[in-house]
Amino acid sequence: MSEIVVDGESLPFTEGQTVAAALVAAGRVAWRTTRVGRRPRGVFCGIGVCFDCLLTIDGAGGQRACLVPARPGMTVTTEEGDDE
Amino acid sequence: MSEPADLLVVGAGPAGMAAAATALAGGLRVVLVDSGAAVGGQYWRHPPAHARAAIPTDDLHHGLRGYRALCEALSAGRAAGRLELRLAHHVWSAVREDDGFAIHVVDRRRAPQETAGVLRAPKLLVATGAYDRQLPFPGWDLPGVLTVGGLQALLKGGGVAAGSRVALGGTGPFLLPVAAALASRGVEVVAVCEAAHPSAWLRHPGPLLRNPRTWAEGAGYATALARRRVRFRPRTAITGAEGGDRVTAVRIASLRPDGSPRPGTERHVEVDAVGVGWGFAPQLDLLVPLGCALTDSADGNAVVVVGGGQRTTVPGLYAAGETCGVGGAALAVGEGRLAAESVLADSGAAPAPGPKRLAGVRSAVARHRAFARALALAHPIPPAWSSWLTDETVVCRCEEVTAGAIRTARAEGGADDHRQVKQLTRAGMGWCQGRMCGPAVHCLTAGQRGYEPAERLVATPVTLGALADLDP
Ligand SMILES: Cc1cc2nc3c(=O)[nH]c(=O)nc-3n(C[C@H](O)[C@H](O)[C@H](O)COP(=O)(O)OP(=O)(O)OC[C@H]3O[C@@H](n4cnc5c(N)ncnc54)[C@H](O)[C@@H]3O)c2cc1C
Numbered sequence: 001m002s003e004i005v006v007d008g009e010s011l012p013f014t015e016g017q018t019v020a021a022a023l024v025a026a027g028r029v030a031w032r033t034t035r036v037g038r039r040p041r042g043v044f045c046g047i048g049v050c051f052d053c054l055l056t057i058d059g060a061g062g063q064r065a066c067l068v069p070a071r072p073g074m075t076v077t078t079e080e081g082d083d084e
Numbered sequence: 085m086s087e088p089a090d091l092l093v094v095g096a097g098p099a100g101m102a103a104a105a106t107a108l109a110g111g112l113r114v115v116l117v118d119s120g121a122a123v124g125g126q127y128w129r130h131p132p133a134h135a136r137a138a139i140p141t142d143d144l145h146h147g148l149r150g151y152r153a154l155c156e157a158l159s160a161g162r163a164a165g166r167l168e169l170r171l172a173h174h175v176w177s178a179v180r181e182d183d184g185f186a187i188h189v190v191d192r193r194r195a196p197q198e199t200a201g202v203l204r205a206p207k208l209l210v211a212t213g214a215y216d217r218q219l220p221f222p223g224w225d226l227p228g229v230l231t232v233g234g235l236q237a238l239l240k241g242g243g244v245a246a247g248s249r250v251a252l253g254g255t256g257p258f259l260l261p262v263a264a265a266l267a268s269r270g271v272e273v274v275a276v277c278e279a280a281h282p283s284a285w286l287r288h289p290g291p292l293l294r295n296p297r298t299w300a301e302g303a304g305y306a307t308a309l310a311r312r313r314v315r316f317r318p319r320t321a322i323t324g325a326e327g328g329d330r331v332t333a334v335r336i337a338s339l340r341p342d343g344s345p346r347p348g349t350e351r352h353v354e355v356d357a358v359g360v361g362w363g364f365a366p367q368l369d370l371l372v373p374l375g376c377a378l379t380d381s382a383d384g385n386a387v388v389v390v391g392g393g394q395r396t397t398v399p400g401l402y403a404a405g406e407t408c409g410v411g412g413a414a415l416a417v418g419e420g421r422l423a424a425e426s427v428l429a430d431s432g433a434a435p436a437p438g439p440k441r442l443a444g445v446r447s448a449v450a451r452h453r454a455f456a457r458a459l460a461l462a463h464p465i466p467p468a469w470s471s472w473l474t475d476e477t478v479v480c481r482c483e484e485v486t487a488g489a490i491r492t493a494r495a496e497g498g499a500d501d502h503r504q505v506k507q508l509t510r511a512g513m514g515w516c517q518g519r520m521c522g523p524a525v526h527c528l529t530a531g532q533r534g535y536e537p538a539e540r541l542v543a544t545p546v547t548l549g550a551l552a553d554l555d556p
Contacts, residue, residue, distance in 0.1 A: 014243065016121075016135020021242025029246060029330060029357070030227030036484040040329055042227050043246070044481070044520075046234030047126070048119065048544075049215045049367075051515035052481060060196035062545065066237070068195045069121055069132065 002072040007079070013070045020046070020053050020065035031055055031065070031078035089115045089168065091427055092187055092203055094175050094370060095211035097125020098413040099405025102420030103209050103427075104167065105157035110428040110436035113166045115203055116158070117189060119174040119544070121241075123158065124151065125213055125405075126233065127413040129240040139243035144265045146301060147413065154417075170203075174544040178208060178370045184400060187370075190546045200550040207400050207427050210371050210388075211420060214364035214406035217385075219254075219465065220479045220487070220524050221472045223325030223334075224360065232262045232361035245271045247357020251334045253277035253322035254361040255463040260305035262359060267312040274353050276309070277320040277336055279343060279362075280463045288458035295455045297414075322360060323350065323472040331358055343466020362465055364410045365523060369543035371407060374398055380534035381409045383460035384523070392446070394423035395430075402426060411456030418449040470528055479528070480521040482514020487528070494529050501530045503538065512538065515545075 001012040004022060013022035020043045023031060030042035032054055044052040046066050053065040056077040065076075091107050093100045096118035104116045118125075121132040128151045131139040142148065161167030170189065177188040184206035191199040216231035223229065230238075230246055232254060238244050249272045252259050263273045285292055292299070309316060317336070323345050324335035333354050337345035366387050368378070376396035377389040387409040394402050404423040405416035425435055425442060435442065473479075475488030493499040493508040502518060502525040505511050511525050512518030517540050518525070526535045 014135070014138050016131040016139050017242040017244070021238055021244050024238055024246050025242070025244040029230075034484055037478075039225060039484075040227050041225070041481075043230060043238070044234060045215060045231045046237035047215060049516060050231075050481065050520050054515070057196045060547075063196050066234075067119070067192075 002070070004070050004072070004074040004076055006076045017070055018066055019055070019057065019063075019068050019070050019074070019076060022070045023065065033079060087113060089113045089203070089205040090431060091115070091207045091209060092185060092205040093117065093209045093211060094178070094187060095125065095213055095405065096120070096123040096169075096171075097211060097213045097405060097416060098127050099213070099416035099420035099423075100125070100209070100211035101154040101158065102417040103211060103404055103424040104161070105154050106421045106424035106436045107427055108157060108161035108167055110424065110433050112428065112431065112433065114161065115168045115170065115205065117170045117173045117175055117187065117203070119172065119192070121172060123155065123169070123171070126237070127416075129237055131241055131243070141240050141243060143268065144240050150417065175370060176542050176544045176546050178210070178374055180374065180398070184208070190544065190550055198547060198550040200546060200554040202554070207402070207431065209402040209404060209423050209427065210407055211403070211405045211416070212367040212370060212407055214366045214410055215519065216361040217363045217365040217523055218360065218520055219362050219469050220477055220521070221323055221325070221360075222474055222477045223327070223331065225478045225481055226325050226327050226331040227329060228327065228331035228356060229325050229358040229360065232258060232359040233364075235357070235359040236262045236265060239265050239269065245269050247355065248272060249274055249355045250357045250359060251275045251277065251322060251336070251353055251355045252359045253320075253334075253336075254363075255279045255465070256361070256363045257302065257459065257463075258361060258363075260302065260309065263314055264305045264308045267309065267314055273309075273312070273314045274355060275320075275336060276314060276316045277322050278316065278318050279321045279339055279466050281319045284462040285458075288461055291451070291454035291458040294451055298455060321345070321466070321469075321472070322358065325358055326352075331355060334358055339466060340468070342468040344468035344471045363460070363463065364406060365519075365537075366407050366410065368407060368537055369540050371396070371403060372537065372539045373541060374401060376401060376403070378536065381460065382457045383410060383463075384465060384535060385410065386534065386536050392422070393426035393429070394419055395426055400430070409453070409456060410460070411452055415449060415452035415456060418445050418452060421445050422449060465527070479524055480509075480511035480514065480518075482516050482520075483510040485509045485511040490525060490528050499529055501533075502526045505529055
């Protein structure tokens with residue numbers, strides 16, 4: 001199985017899965033904190049419309065986890081604590 | 085493809101695939117663009133081609149013969165050098181030019197890297213489909229609460245189930261395939277809460293009886309669900325979700341005819357994931373700024389006005405599939421075919437040779453449209469749905485605007501549509517640009533008036549860096 005690195009820890013995924021699918025497969029449905037209410041958020045619409053699943057991928061912020069295919073060695077940072 | 089294209093098709097779902105295949109059969113040069121990693125759209129969503137063995141999903145699909153035939157037609161078009169297929173390309177804007185259309189794309193094949201580009205052709209067909217329509221309820225922003233389509237997309241695209249004990253709720257026939265798909269992957273589907281009553285179907289029996297294939301598909305799901313002891317609960321709704329870091333339970337209530345919960349019927353059911361959906365909302369982001377006329381459809385959505393040949397009110401611009409009204413994959417395929425036939429006729433080309441005569445496609449499309457209308461009338465948004473909300477319920481997920489704030493904007497600020505609410509509260513101003521909360525905010529303020537979606541000039545965010553690299 002291939003792996004991505006999420007907040008410093010390796011996470012296995014099946015080639016072909018998105019970053020969101022890899023996280024959900026590992027039991028994680030939330031990885032972001034909202035700006036105002038500090039509430040946990042993660043995958044909601046699954047098709048790139050709602051922007052709830054944002055995280056940082058290889059240094060690029062504001063990425064939709066449900067759209068970006070996971071690739072071996074990809075570095076993912078969650079908990080931006082911010083929508084911007 | 086070295087020569088310029090005759091037709092741009094945005095969206096490679098059932099509608100866009102059928103349109104591209106038909107246009108290719110008629111001899112046109114086509115560019116087919118989709119943001120996804122594979123063709124198929126929502127209905128035929130698949131993992132990318134190289135991952136099909138590792139993520140088997142064939143058993144979750146219907147009509148795979150039609151899908152494969154379309155895939156073959158597209159492959160042949162590519163081999164002949166007349167189809168340029170651009171996957172992982174997001175169209176963020178479409179504009180009219182003197183001699184046709186230009187679409188602005190971001191190439192995300194190496195995401196998160198992105199490259200901008202422009203594609204041009206004399207004719208444009210928009211087949212961008214739809215997304216789940218949502219109604220807020222207390223706790224719908226808890227992790228583990230997803231759209232029903234989101235649950236299905238994770239299953240069909242990635243082979244993963246988002247929970248092990250799942251409740252589904254909302255309205256419409258789409259709840260059934262998702263329940264069946266989850267159950268087939270060993271998920272315990274604890275309830276399917278359908279707000280409508282099945283007897284509502286009997287009010288418009290004609291179109292339903294004229295679509296035996298749809299009956300058969302429905303009966304197939306009913307059998308599959310009964311075998312797995314999935315409880316289908318008509319006239320009920322998920323009126324709340326509870327939990328801390330993740331949903332742990334839902335509240336399910338029986339509904340009165342107006343959709344308000346019957347007092348004393350509420351019960352708690354433990355779950356670790358929830359799927360909700362109230363039909364679909366057409367994805368009109370590219371079409372609205374192009375200036376084509378919209379109209380209200382039976383399900384309360386704004387849809388693109390098209391004539392019998394799928395021509396919009398803008399010359400050279402065509403639409404097919406759920407942008408013209410939600411109606412399922414078979415309708416989308418038929419409309420895609422009709423749209424491409426119009427493109428052929430308007431380009432002075434001969435009709436595409438094919439197994440099915442055009443008149444047959446037209447009558448099938450008319451039948452499916454009538455069926456979709458009957459379904460929409462049988463599965464309305466319950467008029468009293470907002471009685472589930474408390475003042476603290478988040479309505480706009482992005483900007484975290486509550487129902488209380490929106491009610492205040494209406495009562496004290498005089499706001500009577502989603503645009504005014506946005507100015508007063510920021511609802512609809514965040515990342516999703518009101519795609520999730522728009523219909524709900526509209527219902528909360530404008531009552532029975534038709535919903536007109538906001539004009540969004542950018543269909544997907546694009547980085548300035550990608551634009552800077554763009555050749556003029
Ligand atoms: C998440 C989801 C899951 C669904 N699953 C099922 C199911 O399992 N069974 C069922 O019967 N029905 C399902 N449906 C209903 C489905 O909408 C239709 O039945 C059918 O797929 C409609 O076909 P279409 O060609 O009109 O649009 P779609 O299939 O939605 O295809 C539209 C395509 O356009 C692309 N697109 C949209 N905007 C852009 C853009 N700006 N740039 C580039 N590409 C773009 C999308 O990526 C998509 O591939 C689902 C709907 C949703 C929203």
